[in-house]
Amino acid sequence: MQGIFYGIGVGPGDPELLTVKAINAIKNSDIIIAPKTEKNSESLALSIAKPYLRADVQIVYQTFLMVKNFEDSPKIFEDNVAEILAYLRDGKNVGFLTLGDPLFFSTYIYIFKLLKNSGVQIETVAGVPAFLAIAAKIGYPPAYGNDILSIIPATADKEKISAALKNSDAAVLMKVYKNFGEIAEMLDAENLLSNAALVSRCGLKDEKIIADINSHKNEKINYLSTILTRRD
Numbered sequence: 001m002q003g004i005f006y007g008i009g010v011g012p013g014d015p016e017l018l019t020v021k022a023i024n025a026i027k028n029s030d031i032i033i034a035p036k037t038e039k040n041s042e043s044l045a046l047s048i049a050k051p052y053l054r055a056d057v058q059i060v061y062q063t064f065l066m067v068k069n070f071e072d073s074p075k076i077f078e079d080n081v082a083e084i085l086a087y088l089r090d091g092k093n094v095g096f097l098t099l100g101d102p103l104f105f106s107t108y109i110y111i112f113k114l115l116k117n118s119g120v121q122i123e124t125v126a127g128v129p130a131f132l133a134i135a136a137k138i139g140y141p142p143a144y145g146n147d148i149l150s151i152i153p154a155t156a157d158k159e160k161i162s163a164a165l166k167n168s169d170a171a172v173l174m175k176v177y178k179n180f181g182e183i184a185e186m187l188d189a190e191n192l193l194s195n196a197a198l199v200s201r202c203g204l205k206d207e208k209i210i211a212d213i214n215s216h217k218n219e220k221i222n223y224l225s226t227i228l229t230r231r232d
């Protein structure tokens, strides 16, 4: 019989933020796929899930490119999916770990799309997204009442970011690292800087909270950084 494919959200960093369902899926997996980028030799998702791994589990590292469009380089995804399919056809349950939530700005989405029509039994297990873990950590409600909240990847087109900021009461900015200074200036132009807070590596040992973005805007920040902000 073919195995089950689990897409497992492990949350943003704190191993206590995995759901019971995520832990059960990890324990039910014969093989755990630990995604990593070309630059990193470690898988952060794997280190978060470590306390829950079965003693006999087989860890398989898969390397993914950080791509804007899957269509630009589908081969790496297709090769990784072919490997997953071989394990599943061999009757193994496969758990694919994902930082935060699996269906929210994640590599897992491409894997999920490729597997969806191949007759595989897929169970996606929701995880705590980084922005909500950050909100809880710093006591910052991302949205309330009739707020219009925009979730904005800082890597998006500048005009689109600007339009979204203009039309929102509150915003979450993700993937803020390469253009941190420019994003800070855009927030300032929309009167969204004074209430903004940035958190890097939430829940990890080297977590950093920056309440006064203006005085840090020329610093280099980590890829795992998110800004929450709102109008007065």
Ligand SMILES: C[S@@+](CC[C@H](N)C(=O)[O-])C[C@H]1O[C@@H](n2cnc3c(N)ncnc32)[C@H](O)[C@@H]1O
Pocket (backbone or CB within 6 Å): 012, 013, 098, 099, 100, 101, 102, 104, 105, 106, 107, 128, 129, 130, 131, 173, 174, 175, 176, 199, 200, 201, 202, 203, 204, 223, 224, 225, 226
């Ligand atoms: C590819 S997205 C992954 C999002 C993830 N699936 C989620 O549900 O949060 C990567 C972005 O998520 C945010 N992020 C993920 N983990 C984080 C953490 N521990 N602390 C702060 N931001 C984090 C950052 O904005 C980072 O650039």
